[in-house]
Amino acid sequence: MRLSALAAVAAALALSACQDPAGVGLGLIDEDQADPSVRVVPLANIDTLTTTEPAIGIADPSNPTRPQARVLVGDVRDAEFGDATAIAYVDALQPADATRLEADEVLQVWLQMPRTYVYGDTTTTLPLELHAIQGEWDALASYPADTVFAVGPTLATADLSVADTLARFDLPASWVRANAATLVGDSFAEAFEGFSLQTAPGFVASPGAVFGLDTFRGRDSQGRPQGPLVGLRVATAEDTLTFPLSEVFSSIETQSPTAPPASILPVRRGSGTGLRFTADLGQIGPVPLSRAVVRLPLDRSYAEAGPFVRPIASLAELVGVRDASGTPQRTGLSILRSTGTGELTVDDPSGLLTRTLQQILAAPSDAGFDRYEVTAAQRLSPASLDILPVVLPTSGMERPPRFVLTVVGDPT
Amino acid sequence: MRLLPSVGRPALFALAFALSLAVSPAALAQGQNNYGSIYSLYGLGERVEVGSSQSAMMGHAGAALRSGSYVNLNNPALWADQGVTTFSAGASVASVRSEDAATDESSVGTAGDLTQLHLGLPLLAGRLGVALAYRPYSRVNYRAARRDSIAVEDEVAAYTLNQEGAGGLQQLSAGLGLRLNDAFQVGASAEVLFGTQELLQRTQFDSALYRETREARSTRLRGITATLGAAFTARSLRSDGDLLTVAAALTLPTQLDADRTVTLGESLDRDTLLTPAGETSVDGDARLPLVVRGGLAYQTGGRWAVALDGLYEPWSSFESSLPVGGYDEDQSVDQLQDRYRVGGGVEVTPAGTDRRAGVVRRTSYRLGGYAERGLYAPTESSVTTLALTGGLSVPNRLTGARFDLGFELGTRGSTEGVLVRDTFLKGTLTINFGERWFVRRRFN
Numbered sequence: 001m002r003l004s005a006l007a008a009v010a011a012a013l014a015l016s017a018c019q020d021p022a023g024v025g026l027g028l029i030d031e032d033q034a035d036p037s038v039r040v041v042p043l044a045n046i047d048t049l050t051t052t053e054p055a056i057g058i059a060d061p062s063n064p065t066r067p068q069a070r071v072l073v074g075d076v077r078d079a080e081f082g083d084a085t086a087i088a089y090v091d092a093l094q095p096a097d098a099t100r101l102e103a104d105e106v107l108q109v110w111l112q113m114p115r116t117y118v119y120g121d122t123t124t125t126l127p128l129e130l131h132a133i134q135g136e137w138d139a140l141a142s143y144p145a146d147t148v149f150a151v152g153p154t155l156a157t158a159d160l161s162v163a164d165t166l167a168r169f170d171l172p173a174s175w176v177r178a179n180a181a182t183l184v185g186d187s188f189a190e191a192f193e194g195f196s197l198q199t200a201p202g203f204v205a206s207p208g209a210v211f212g213l214d215t216f217r218g219r220d221s222q223g224r225p226q227g228p229l230v231g232l233r234v235a236t237a238e239d240t241l242t243f244p245l246s247e248v249f250s251s252i253e254t255q256s257p258t259a260p261p262a263s264i265l266p267v268r269r270g271s272g273t274g275l276r277f278t279a280d281l282g283q284i285g286p287v288p289l290s291r292a293v294v295r296l297p298l299d300r301s302y303a304e305a306g307p308f309v310r311p312i313a314s315l316a317e318l319v320g321v322r323d324a325s326g327t328p329q330r331t332g333l334s335i336l337r338s339t340g341t342g343e344l345t346v347d348d349p350s351g352l353l354t355r356t357l358q359q360i361l362a363a364p365s366d367a368g369f370d371r372y373e374v375t376a377a378q379r380l381s382p383a384s385l386d387i388l389p390v391v392l393p394t395s396g397m398e399r400p401p402r403f404v405l406t407v408v409g410d411p412t
Numbered sequence: 413m414r415l416l417p418s419v420g421r422p423a424l425f426a427l428a429f430a431l432s433l434a435v436s437p438a439a440l441a442q443g444q445n446n447y448g449s450i451y452s453l454y455g456l457g458e459r460v461e462v463g464s465s466q467s468a469m470m471g472h473a474g475a476a477l478r479s480g481s482y483v484n485l486n487n488p489a490l491w492a493d494q495g496v497t498t499f500s501a502g503a504s505v506a507s508v509r510s511e512d513a514a515t516d517e518s519s520v521g522t523a524g525d526l527t528q529l530h531l532g533l534p535l536l537a538g539r540l541g542v543a544l545a546y547r548p549y550s551r552v553n554y555r556a557a558r559r560d561s562i563a564v565e566d567e568v569a570a571y572t573l574n575q576e577g578a579g580g581l582q583q584l585s586a587g588l589g590l591r592l593n594d595a596f597q598v599g600a601s602a603e604v605l606f607g608t609q610e611l612l613q614r615t616q617f618d619s620a621l622y623r624e625t626r627e628a629r630s631t632r633l634r635g636i637t638a639t640l641g642a643a644f645t646a647r648s649l650r651s652d653g654d655l656l657t658v659a660a661a662l663t664l665p666t667q668l669d670a671d672r673t674v675t676l677g678e679s680l681d682r683d684t685l686l687t688p689a690g691e692t693s694v695d696g697d698a699r700l701p702l703v704v705r706g707g708l709a710y711q712t713g714g715r716w717a718v719a720l721d722g723l724y725e726p727w728s729s730f731e732s733s734l735p736v737g738g739y740d741e742d743q744s745v746d747q748l749q750d751r752y753r754v755g756g757g758v759e760v761t762p763a764g765t766d767r768r769a770g771v772v773r774r775t776s777y778r779l780g781g782y783a784e785r786g787l788y789a790p791t792e793s794s795v796t797t798l799a800l801t802g803g804l805s806v807p808n809r810l811t812g813a814r815f816d817l818g819f820e821l822g823t824r825g826s827t828e829g830v831l832v833r834d835t836f837l838k839g840t841l842t843i844n845f846g847e848r849w850f851v852r853r854r855f856n
Contacts, residue, residue: 024450024515025832027829028556028831035560037562286686288615288627291564351621358676358683365686408613408627
């Protein structure tokens with residue numbers, strides 16, 4: 001009898017045990033239409049667009065609105081992507097212990113910033129000048145990208161090449177004497193507007209270069225500060241204080257390319273150009289969408305031509321635009337990242353692009369976005385002249401710029 | 413106990429333990445995934461038989477089984493027998509192990525369900541009774557899953573394709589049973605049928621870069637029908653107090669109104685797909701076939717009861733303007749066929765009507781079985797179910813209250829072609845309360 005009881009218990013347990021259902025019974029279900037499939041939608045009307053976002057911000061990586069890790073300075077001639085001239089503007093923040101000093105204790109002042117970026121001829125040596133900014137400016141204001149502020153006479157000069165990892169501008173003793181009281185006084189924030197860095201007027205770019213200078217000290221993977229100090233250095237007999245940079249701005253004046261490439265779009269950050277295109281998703285129909293990816297092939301041969309280098313943007317932003325109401329309404333869709341395979345593609349684990357396109361597919365009456373735009377949003381990466389050499393589609397091209405949609409089944 | 417010489421008390425406890433395990437919360441928590449038979453995809457779901465916990469343990473043979481303490485929901489004519497006010501609530505858990513010829517694996521689904529709720533009132537004890545009941549009419553609870561992969565340009569994405577069905581129809585009944593004389597009684601009830609069937613295709617990719625997709629086809633149905641019942645009883649045929657009852661019940665065919673929506677996504681994030689006409693749903697109807705059941709029962713003085721039933725539902729006449737499992741008017745698909753069931757069982761209560769006997773002797777022991785031809789014929793061959801039923805009905809100190817523990821063990825279908833063979837075990841626990849209400853006090 002015990003055996004019977006055990007058998008009954010065992011049977012009950014065996015039948016109630018949790019087991020994932022297998023493919024049993026699939027033959028009874030009509031699932032011909034149910035398998036996932038891949039739909040490729042070629043992009044159309046690919047063209048450049050004008051962007052207006054200035055390379056401005058706060059030299060603080062934790063700033064929630066406008067962090068800006070780099071300023072640009074230099075002059076470059078680039079027939080394919082357009083000439084560019086950059087002027088850097090930096091302001092500084094007075095440290096709390098500076099006010100404990102007396103003005104006559106200040107012996108020496110200099111501005112130092114690491115050079116970590118170059119666009120253009122890597123053999124170029126830029127003759128740079130430092131000027132004091134005259135008049136107020138605000139990093140949270142909206143200036144045209146090529147805004148130029150009024151500056152005073154040249155205070156310091158320095159020659160900068162790719163071999164130099166640190167740009168240093170020593171302010172003259174006369175300036176130190178004249179401004180020591182401001183540096184250690186309570187009115188520093190109001191009285192000091194910062195410096196501009198620009199190429200000397202006599203410099204002729206041939207083809208020249210634009211350098212990028214870091215605006216704050218970097219950190220290693222453990223979060224420890226690394227690299228040289230960044231900012232205004234104020235030396236006394238006993239100590240050297242650092243005035244970290246605060247507001248920074250890169251005024252970038254660009255020209256249209258004089259010899260634009262035929263096979264790519266000369267999209268470049270900081271030069272006021274982005275990318276736009278359309279895509280007809282109406283052909284897909286109302287199907288479940290598992291993944292949507294946009295793939296933009298890049299021609300990496302434009303990144304380097306001898307000593308002339310053009311960094312390729314690692315990040316960009318995909319935006320959908322609707323024009324229906326007259327005023328363009330923009331919807332952020334995804335971060336794009338350039339990959340080792342030479343494409344700019346979606347890098348968005350949240351699946352926002354997929355979810356948004358799913359809503360469009362689910363509503364046949366929704367024509368979707370009128371166009372899509374790819375821009376290098378400032379919040380994503382430091383100011384630069386990085387390029388996006390997007391390959392233009394040609395007939396017979398195996399993998400043109402495209403949406404790749406993984407859908408399930410056929411339209412209901 | 414003399415009536416059960418081969419079944420000792422330990423065996424009874426073992427059986428009770430096994431049954432309670434089958435319906436215990438622990439078993440539910442451990443194994444429940446709310447999946448049942450793949451055959452529940454057909455028609456409007458797998459038909460659910462709910463008469464009473466007594467008839468369920470006797471091969472669902474209850475059309476003629478008279479009782480003063482059970483309300484057999486399948487035949488309103490028997491509601492006239494009510495001597496006390498009764499309330500009954502039952503729950504079940506069923507495990508189904510499925511296998512087919514196409515896969516080496518088997519799948520196990522476990523689902524819990526409310527089997528019934530009812531309230532019975534004797535307006536005139538033993539002559540006129542009314543009942544209200546809520547019970548399932550059909551259940552859809554299947555899942556089939558397949559692994560595969562797809563090349564997405566240079567990547568290979570592995571996925572699991574799940575086909576799932578859920579929901580079913582509920583049945584709300586209200587009616588009267590009237591005893592015309594010592595031999596004849598009749599009854600009628602109105603039945604409201606309502607419910608939702610949801611057929612879900614869920615695709616899960618292994619890579620987190622892919623979203624799980626859910627396309628759900630949800631169909632709401634509602635309608636009204638009626639059941640008419642009659643019973644004839646002959647008394648004292650072989651001994652004093654024995655009864656032979658012949659009874660039948662007919663549930664009329666009815667048309668259910670339906671509306672169907674197709675959604676993508678899940679819960680609050682669902683997008684409703686518009687129809688070609690721009691509507692959010694498609695309206696339609698489904699015509700349910702009649703249900704005819706008949707049976708006979710022989711009962712002796714509360715000690716023995718034997719019942720035999722037959723049931724017929726002509727699902728070959730089923731019509732639906734919206735495609736359902738195994739039926740698509742537009743595609744000329746009709747895999748539905750008439751459903752038959754024959755069942756029978758026996759009950760023994762050693763103490764009979766002796767209320768002074770101990771619990772074990774007053775416990776009713778039931779055993780039965782049934783054979784059923786399903787309402788579907790996927791490959792033009794019938795799918796047959798054979799099952800053994802049984803259980804205990806244990807009285808307690810509350811007058812008229814009984815705890816019924818039942819089981820149903822059986823097989824359905826075969827592994828020929830694309831067919832599936834289910835082996836199922838179902839455990840039920842039903843609590844039946846019976847009490848005299850509205851009794852006029854003789855003394856203040």
